Amino acid sequence: MKSLLYSILIFIFTLNLSSQDKDMLRWAADAESGAPYVFQDPRIPTKLIGFEVDIINAISKELGIENKHFQNQWDGLIPGLKRNDYDLAINGLEITEDRKKEVAFSIPYYITFQQIVVRTDSKDIEDLNGLEDKNVGTLKGSLAERILKEHGNITVKTYDSEASSYEDLKNNRLDAVLIDEPVAKYYAGWNPALKLTGEPIGEVVYGIVMRKQDTLLQTRINTAITKLITSGKLREILEQWDMWNYMVALYLDDKTVSNIKPVKYEAFLESRKTELSFDDYVERYIGYLPILGEAAITTIVLSVLSMILAIVLGLIIALTRVYAPRPLSFLATTYIEVIRGTPLLIQLFFIYYALPSIGINMDPFSAAILGLGLNYSAYEAENYRAGLFSVPRGQMEAAVSLGMSRRQALKHIIIPQAIRLVIPPVTNDFISLLKDTSLVSVIAMAELTKRYLELSATYYDYIGTGIIVAIIYLIIGLPFVKLSKYLEKRYSLDNNTKSF
Amino acid sequence: MNSENKIVQIRNLHKYFGDSHILRGIDLDVEKGQLISIIGRSGCGKTTLLRCLNCLEILDEGTIKIDDIELSRTKDRKEFEKKVSKIRNKVGMPFINSIEENKLDQDFKLKAHKLRTKVGMLFQGLNLFPNYNVLDNIIIAPKIVQGKDVENSKLHAIKLLAKVGMEDFIDRMPNQLSGGQAQRVAIARALAMNPKVMLYDEPTSALDPELVDEVIKVMTDLNKEGMTQIVVTHSMNFAKNASDIVVFMDKGEIIEMAPPEEMFSNPKDSRTRDYLKLLAI
Ligand SMILES: Nc1ncnc2c1ncn2[C@@H]1O[C@H](COP(=O)(O)OP(=O)(O)O)[C@@H](O)[C@H]1O
Ligand SMILES: [Mg+2]
Numbered sequence: 001m002k003s004l005l006y007s008i009l010i011f012i013f014t015l016n017l018s019s020q021d022k023d024m025l026r027w028a029a030d031a032e033s034g035a036p037y038v039f040q041d042p043r044i045p046t047k048l049i050g051f052e053v054d055i056i057n058a059i060s061k062e063l064g065i066e067n068k069h070f071q072n073q074w075d076g077l078i079p080g081l082k083r084n085d086y087d088l089a090i091n092g093l094e095i096t097e098d099r100k101k102e103v104a105f106s107i108p109y110y111i112t113f114q115q116i117v118v119r120t121d122s123k124d125i126e127d128l129n130g131l132e133d134k135n136v137g138t139l140k141g142s143l144a145e146r147i148l149k150e151h152g153n154i155t156v157k158t159y160d161s162e163a164s165s166y167e168d169l170k171n172n173r174l175d176a177v178l179i180d181e182p183v184a185k186y187y188a189g190w191n192p193a194l195k196l197t198g199e200p201i202g203e204v205v206y207g208i209v210m211r212k213q214d215t216l217l218q219t220r221i222n223t224a225i226t227k228l229i230t231s232g233k234l235r236e237i238l239e240q241w242d243m244w245n246y247m248v249a250l251y252l253d254d255k256t257v258s259n260i261k262p263v264k265y266e267a268f269l270e271s272r273k274t275e276l277s278f279d280d281y282v283e284r285y286i287g288y289l290p291i292l293g294e295a296a297i298t299t300i301v302l303s304v305l306s307m308i309l310a311i312v313l314g315l316i317i318a319l320t321r322v323y324a325p326r327p328l329s330f331l332a333t334t335y336i337e338v339i340r341g342t343p344l345l346i347q348l349f350f351i352y353y354a355l356p357s358i359g360i361n362m363d364p365f366s367a368a369i370l371g372l373g374l375n376y377s378a379y380e381a382e383n384y385r386a387g388l389f390s391v392p393r394g395q396m397e398a399a400v401s402l403g404m405s406r407r408q409a410l411k412h413i414i415i416p417q418a419i420r421l422v423i424p425p426v427t428n429d430f431i432s433l434l435k436d437t438s439l440v441s442v443i444a445m446a447e448l449t450k451r452y453l454e455l456s457a458t459y460y461d462y463i464g465t466g467i468i469v470a471i472i473y474l475i476i477g478l479p480f481v482k483l484s485k486y487l488e489k490r491y492s493l494d495n496n497t498k499s500f
Numbered sequence: 501m502n503s504e505n506k507i508v509q510i511r512n513l514h515k516y517f518g519d520s521h522i523l524r525g526i527d528l529d530v531e532k533g534q535l536i537s538i539i540g541r542s543g544c545g546k547t548t549l550l551r552c553l554n555c556l557e558i559l560d561e562g563t564i565k566i567d568d569i570e571l572s573r574t575k576d577r578k579e580f581e582k583k584v585s586k587i588r589n590k591v592g593m594p595f596i597n598s599i600e601e602n603k604l605d606q607d608f609k610l611k612a613h614k615l616r617t618k619v620g621m622l623f624q625g626l627n628l629f630p631n632y633n634v635l636d637n638i639i640i641a642p643k644i645v646q647g648k649d650v651e652n653s654k655l656h657a658i659k660l661l662a663k664v665g666m667e668d669f670i671d672r673m674p675n676q677l678s679g680g681q682a683q684r685v686a687i688a689r690a691l692a693m694n695p696k697v698m699l700y701d702e703p704t705s706a707l708d709p710e711l712v713d714e715v716i717k718v719m720t721d722l723n724k725e726g727m728t729q730i731v732v733t734h735s736m737n738f739a740k741n742a743s744d745i746v747v748f749m750d751k752g753e754i755i756e757m758a759p760p761e762e763m764f765s766n767p768k769d770s771r772t773r774d775y776l777k778l779l780a781i
Contacts, residue, residue, distance in 0.1 A: 398627040401554050402641035403617045403693055412644060416631045493630045493675050 025060045025067035026086040028444075029053075030074040031454045032161055035186040035268055036241045037092050038069075040458045042271035045291050051182075051241040051264075052090045055109055058233050062224040072444035074160070075141070078103055079353050080444055081211060083361060088210050088221065092180060094143050095207040104214070105207035106221045109234065111247040113200035114144045115184035117177045119169060119193060125176050126198045134175035137165035143204055144178040162187055163457045169194065180204055182243055190269055203247065240264040285468055288455055295451040296472050302368055302447060303434045303476075309373030310433070311426065314380025319410070321381065322388055332381070339378035345439055347371050352443040368440040376433050383425045387418030420491040427484035431477050448472060507532045507728050508553070508697055513562035514575070515548055515752075522548050524752040525562070530697070530745075533726040535719070537739035537760075540749035541775065546732040547624070549749070550699045553730070554621045555612040566618045567696045571611050617645075620690025622700040626682045628674035628689070634661070635670040638689045645693070653692070660688040664718045680711030687718055698722065700731040704738075716742065736779055740764055748772045 029038040031048060038050040048069060060067040070086040077089040081103065095105045118125050125131060132153040138144040140158040148156045157174065159165040162183045168174045170193050177188075181200070188194040208225075210218055228234040229252055238244045242262035249255060276284070321332035339347070348371040351362065362370065391414050399409035438449030452469040456462045508530035515523035522545050530536055538546050551557040553564060561575040628637050638657040642648040661667045664684035674682060683703055690698060700719070704712040712735075719729060720742050733739055739746050739760060746763040748756045748771075756763065756772045767773045 392625075394623055394625055394627045395629065397556055398621075398623060398629070399641075401556060401616060401619075401621040402689070403613070403645040404641060405613075408644050412640060413629050413631070417629075420631070491631070493673055 023065050025056065025063070025065060025088065026070060027056050027067055028070040028072045028077055028080060028086040028089045029091040030077065031071055032450070032457050033074055033091055034162060034183070034457045036182050036243065036265070038090075040291070040454060042268075042458060043287075045287050045455060045458070049264075051110075051237055051243060052092075054237045054240075055228070055234070056090060058228050058237065059221065059224040062227050063220055070444065071446045071450070073442050076353075076442060076444055078209060081209060083353065083356050084211075085364070085444060087214065087217060088208050090206075090208045092182075092206055093209050095205045096143070099209070102212075104210045104212045104218050106210065106218065107225055108205045108207050108251065109225055109228075110206040110238070110243070111251050112181045112204045112206075112243075112245065113247065114147060114178050114202045114204065115181040115196055115200065116198040117166070117169065117179065117184050117188040117194055118175065118197050119172075120195050122175070122195075122197075128201060130198070131176055131178070135173070137168055137174040137177045138179055139165070142180070143202060144180070147202055148178060161453070161457055166191075166194065167462075181245070182241075185242075186268065190272055200247075236260055242266075281464060284461075285464065288465065288468065291451055291455070292448065292469065292472060295446060295448045296476060298446065299434065299437050299448045300476055302365070302372065302437050302440065302445070303430070305369045306372035306376060306437075307430050307433055309369060310376035310380045310429075313373065313377035315384055315415075317377060317381040318384035318388065322385060323406070323410075336378045336381055339375055340382075344371070344375045344436060345442060347375055348440060348443050364440070364444040367443055368437070368445050371443075372433060372436065372440065375436075376429060379429055380426060383422050383429070384418060386425075387422040388414060390421055391417045416491070420488070420493070423484055423487050423491065427481065430480055430484075434473065434477055434480075505531045507567055508730070509563070509565040510553075511563040511565075513549070513552060513564065514560050515545075515552055515557060516560050522752050523552065523559075526752075526754055528747065528754060528757070530728060530730060532728055533723070534744045535723045535729045535731065535742060536745045536747060537743035538730065538732045538747045538749060539734070539736070539739055539775075544749045545752040546749055547701050550621065550701050550730065550732060553697075553699055554619050555616050556621075558612070564615070566615055569611060569615045569618060571608075571615055617693065618696045620687075620693060620695035620698045622683065622686055622690060622698070622703050624701045625706060626674075626679060626686070628677075628682050628686055630674045632674075633670070634666065634672050634674070634677070634685050637674065637685060638692045641689070642692050657688070657692060660691050661685070663691075663721070664688045665714065678711060679707040680714045683707065683715045684718055687715075687722075691722075697728045697730065700729065700733075702732055702734060705734060736764070736776075748775065750775070 029052060031038055031040060033039070036051050038048055038052050041047040041049045053069075056067055070080070072080045072085070072089075074091060077091055077093065078099070080086065081089050090109075093099070093105075095108065099105070116125060116127075116131070125134070128147070128151050131148070131151070133155075135155045135157060136148055137157045137159055138148060139162060140160060145156060145158055148154050157165075157168070159168075162177075162179055165174065165177045165179070166187050169177050177184075178201070181204075184196055189196060208221055210221065225234070228237075235244065235252070235254060235258065238248060239258050239260035240263050242265035244258070317332045317335060321329050321336065323329075324332065348367070351371045351374075352364065352367040355362070395413055395417065396406075396409055399413045400406065404412070437445075437447050440447060441450035441453075448469060452465055456465045506529045508528070510526050510528040513523050513526040514521070526549060528536075538549070540546055548557060552559050553566070555571070559571070559573055561573055563570060563572045565571075628634075629640070632640060635654065635657055638660060639648075639650065639653040642653045642656075643650060658667060658670065661670060664687055666681060666684050666688065669677065669681065669685070674685075677685065687698075703719070704715050707715065716738060719731065722729060723742070731738070731743070741760075743760055745757055746760050747754055748763070748767075748769075750771050756767060756769045758768075763772070764776065767776060
């Protein structure tokens with residue numbers, strides 16, 4: 001039993017050592033951030049595209065090295081960078097004084113402004129003043145949020161993804177959205193229900209984020225960007241995505257007229273506007289299967305390993321709580337109460353972002369297993385305790401009076417009986433754990449729910465994708481429900497097949 | 501009678517639960533092969549006495565000697581009580597309350613364990629292990645406690661089951677047995693550890709009347725084979741017909757002990773008379 005736990009832990013920590021290839025651009029972006037930044041190719045969902053992908057590719061070509069994408073939640077990009085999960089992050093990160101205290105920025109690779117978006121039928125909003133007394137949505141932690149709050153008299157609602165803010169705007173839950181212009185253009189510009197309104201607001205400057213101490217990397221990146229500027233490659237990329245604007249022109253001091261076609265923007269519009277036939281939908285969803293399948297496997301592996309950890313650890317904790325001498329049993333009780341009394345999300349953040357400061361640095365996968373496993377172990381421990389209590393006390397006495405030690409009695413008499421009672425609640429817990437794995441996307445794990453959000457942000461298709469993902473969750477859960485039925489039967493008291 | 505024949509010797513046995521003095525100086529000798537019936541009002545301490553003999557409760561004062569193992573304690577009550585109540589108050593310890601050995605010193609624990617191997621106990625309720633079938637109920641303790649070979653202990657177990665008339669039920673699960681059958685299996689299970697003394701706590705009280713005789717027959721058979729048995733019972737018929745000695749207890753003391761003929765026809769103590777009169781009504 002203990003050795004099983006050890007092997008799980010060893011497994012977790014060896015995973016930790018994986019992939020630290022040095023001469024490689026290890027960059028992070030949230031694929032849920034959407035077009036035109038970093039998003040899944042509508043034709044090949046396993047492939048990431050976007051103007052930032054193009055920039056990174058151009059930089060790595062310039063430097064003559066490969067690059068590798070690391071998925072992380074947008075909020076988590078800078079914390080993950082500090083944890084050394086990757087070496088740079090590029091994802092519409094504005095260069096701000098606050099951020100500069102924590103990380104280093106490259107020279108800007110794009111400059112834009114904030115854009116007001118309203119419903120097509122809206123009339124009275126044309127500038128910031130028009131937003132007063134209105135419900136206005138924007139991205140969490142963005143410059144727009146600060147502009148809105150500093151202006152005052154505006155009810156600001158912040159979102160994790162622009163897609164949800166536009167959804168709320170369409171559904172009348174918001175009166176306007178203030179957001180970086182490229183987002184507005186790519187999400188609202190082509191949508192007949194929405195329109196862009198008013199003059200440009202503010203100035204938004206994007207830079208690539210790196211750790212402060214990585215000065216060599218900063219120099220290399222800046223040199224590469226400069227080369228992209230002088231060679232016209234940066235302009236080419238921006239023109240292809242139809243993102244060239246007067247601010248960039250001023251910054252790059254490039255007033256020429258270009259005849260580069262916005263091919264990538266047009267391809268994007270094409271993928272949006274065409275009416276899809278049933279066959280197109282089928283084709284699209286079949287295209288999802290590889291990426292969803294991979295995410296489903298991640299979800300299964302994550303759930304199963306965490307549950308094994310939870311079951312083993314839970315048993316140790318329950319036995320400690322019930323049978324160990326006082327200081328130990330008190331510790332076990334405290335553990336259970338603390339874990340059950342705090343949100344899983346905070347535990348995950350703690351393991352992933354706080355532990356590194358005391359030298360325990362885990363990759364997302366290990367951190368996710370550890371977080372889920374520790375969390376569920378508290379619940380399993382309580383299940384076992386209830387199971388142990390429900391075994392009549394005469395059983396222990398009968399075993400002891402036959403000469404068994406308490407340990408032997410537990411192993412052969414009490415625990416087997418408790419297991420029978422514990423199987424149904426443990427199965428329930430496994431099913432909830434399966435669903436709770438969706439929380440680990442906050443620590444950079446690309447599991448099923450995260451992929452769902454990414455895919456639906458790419459296509460604006462929450463319903464179809466949602467149904468598919470829901471079905472996948474159900475299918476994953478099914479074998480475990482069956483397994484539990486089988487175990488219940490096997491441990492039933494009418495079953496007399498087992499013998500020595 | 502020479503003392504070598506005495507397989508159980510109890511001297512000045514005291515037991516407290518918190519402030520209440522439950523056993524107040526029990527003296528009792530049992531000879532090899534005797535069947536002793538203990539009778540007395542509910543709550544007078546009969547169960548507690550058996551549990552002390554089996555070390556499910558630890559005596560507070562006195563001596564218990566069974567076969568060649570002697571367990572002795574002199575009173576050190578104050579400190580002991582404190583420890584006991586501490587353990588009792590502890591939340592979340594479902595099984596430990598009555599099995600107090602874990603706070604005793606190693607030497608005492610070892611002796612208690614040895615003593616336990618000398619006695620087999622049949623509890624008031626039905627206590628077969630529901631997760632094992634009849635045969636496994638019997639061989640599990642020999643296997644894991646004594647490390648006995650499974651095949652041999654199976655043969656032995658089947659012999660024991662034949663002795664209690666249960667040889668046709670070896671594959672049954674406990675919840676498929678009647679109360680009388682379960683008690684007979686429980687007796688065989690205790691016998692499998694080769695005890696020197698068998699203790700029974702109201703072995704038939706949980707049974708339907710028509711099942712009582714089959715269990716009693718097992719005990720009288722064992723008596724004929726020379727097994728020493730101590731039986732707490734409410735059945736005066738059993739005490740009268742099956743036992744060599746009847747012991748009457750009241751309020752934690754042994755009031756009177758005598759062969760059944762004498763005890764039932766000519767009780768000496770007024771408390772015994774009152775009790776027997778009460779039962780006669
Ligand atoms: N674990 C215990 N804790 C406290 N009091 C107990 C405990 N077990 C028994 N007693 C008390 O000791 C007395 C004797 O009980 P018991 O030996 O079961 O009596 P009997 O078996 O003769 O009916 C009763 O008053 C009972 O309430
Ligand atoms: Mg009793």
